[in-house]
Amino acid sequence: MIRLRFFASLRETLGVADEQLELPEGIGDVAALTRWLRDRGGVWKHALAERQLHVAVNQVLATPDTGIRDGDEVAWFPPVTGG
Amino acid sequence: MIRVQTADFDPGAELEQLRRQNRGRAGAVVSFTGLVRDLNDGEKITQMTLEHYPGMTEQVLADLEREAQARWELTATLIIHRFGPLTPDDHIVFVAAASAHRKQAFLACEYLIDTLKTRAPFWKKETTPDGERWVSAAMEEESGPTG
Numbered sequence: 001m002i003r004l005r006f007f008a009s010l011r012e013t014l015g016v017a018d019e020q021l022e023l024p025e026g027i028g029d030v031a032a033l034t035r036w037l038r039d040r041g042g043v044w045k046h047a048l049a050e051r052q053l054h055v056a057v058n059q060v061l062a063t064p065d066t067g068i069r070d071g072d073e074v075a076w077f078p079p080v081t082g083g
Numbered sequence: 084m085i086r087v088q089t090a091d092f093d094p095g096a097e098l099e100q101l102r103r104q105n106r107g108r109a110g111a112v113v114s115f116t117g118l119v120r121d122l123n124d125g126e127k128i129t130q131m132t133l134e135h136y137p138g139m140t141e142q143v144l145a146d147l148e149r150e151a152q153a154r155w156e157l158t159a160t161l162i163i164h165r166f167g168p169l170t171p172d173d174h175i176v177f178v179a180a181a182s183a184h185r186k187q188a189f190l191a192c193e194y195l196i197d198t199l200k201t202r203a204p205f206w207k208k209e210t211t212p213d214g215e216r217w218v219s220a221a222m223e224e225e226s227g228p229t230g
Contacts, residue, residue, distance in 0.1 A: 082205025
């Protein structure tokens with residue numbers, strides 16, 4: 001299983017904060033998983049196409065080629081605005 | 084030290100605590116306090132709600148402290164960030180750096196707040212008379228609630 005997390009405006013657009021999922025067959029990195037989620041269609045297709053989105057794997061900022069393995073936590077979120 | 088909390092904090096008490104902890108070793112403590120403004124991007128703000136990514140937030144803030152401590156000679160650093168619903172005039176964030184020398188303390192404090200703003204996973208949502216809106220990173224750069 002992998003855990004997916006979505007934050008802030010992205011969480012509201014998708015209507016999902018947290019999701020558990022069997023790692024889909026053949027999906028090995030952030031770019032592939034993001035594409036797989038976009039293929040769900042509807043709001044997923046557009047919301048996850050946003051260029052400015054950040055992705056973290058196991059709570060560390062990741063890049064499209066960061067690998068994903070069973071047990072990982074993957075989070076998508078808009079640019080941060082704290083402070 | 085790092086604290087991520089919904090509760091308010093007292094900047095004066097935090098500074099006094101730092102002074103006590105660093106007794107004799109720190110010649111300077113520089114701090115930054117971020118507050119909620121009542122106006123942003125021309126709109127009146129009645130409430131600001133901060134969301135964060137528990138776990139990652141603490142890791143990022145700990146990284147920032149380690150980076151600052153590696154770069155400057157500091158006797159202590161402190162980062163406090165609130166989350167949840169806040170109203171204008173409330174404290175949002177407190178950052179402090181203590182050092183034997185003021186220059187190091189100034190530079191470290193600025194580094195901590197600048198990097199916090201671009202790396203710590205917090206998001207602000209404002210409530211205005213017209214409804215709610217997420218603060219964008221672009222809005223923050225131009226006229227952010229905490230400068």
